[in-house]
Amino acid sequence: MALISNATTIFDNGAMASGFGGSMTFIKKLTASSSATLSFVDGTDGVVLDDTYKEYVFTFKNIHPASDDQTFTLNFSVDSGSNYNVTKTTTAFRAYNTEQDNERGIGYLTGADMAQGTGFVELIEDTTISNENDFSLNGYLHLFNPSSTTFVKHYMSVINSIKQDASKDYALINYSAGYGNTTSAVNAVRFQMSSGNIDAGDICLYGIA
Secondary structure, X not given: XXXXXXXXXXXXXXXXXXXXXXXXXXXXXXXXXXXXOEEEEOOOOOOOOOOOOOEEEEEEEEEEEOOOOEOEEEEEEOOXXXXXXXXXXXXXXXXXXXXXXXXXXXXXXXXXXXXXXXXXXXXXXXXXXXOOOOOOEEEEEEEEXXXXXXXXXXXEEEEEEEEEEOOEXXXXXXXXXXXXXXXXXXXXXXXXXXXXXXXXXXXEEEEEO
């Protein structure tokens, strides 16, 4: 069965016609092994983070902290990683539920937002992720048109994590969004824990045409 609009075929037999939609291209995977940071720098070790794509996606798989009660953080660079200090304005909220199903909620995260700050921004609730052996975080982050020299640099992320507090384990879905308030091209992105190393896990970078 085909989907046709104004005599133009859009879908046919489950496939999108040529010229519609975009493709997702794998660029680079970084694997943590007691790593202080994981950084994607354009032009370094096969990383592409320039005007080749207007949108980039980072995926986080089983990111595990070396230290207990950490948050996962992000910053941008406009000088190929010499400095990660782009001015950012961000917002964040999360929803949660316990394994016991006796405590749940949704709320804005005042401590995880930023207003024209240059430090690393929290992508998950403060002290959210435990270093219990079976705990990790997983999710993704979209970065839009980082090479623009006209517009600020918008991002948004969704991350699921586990928090242990007072002998309760919580499932948390964390939402963060904002923009790097710069019209310089962002050409490097760094991820790190609020303290201690990233013990294990993968971060993959994709470009969307």
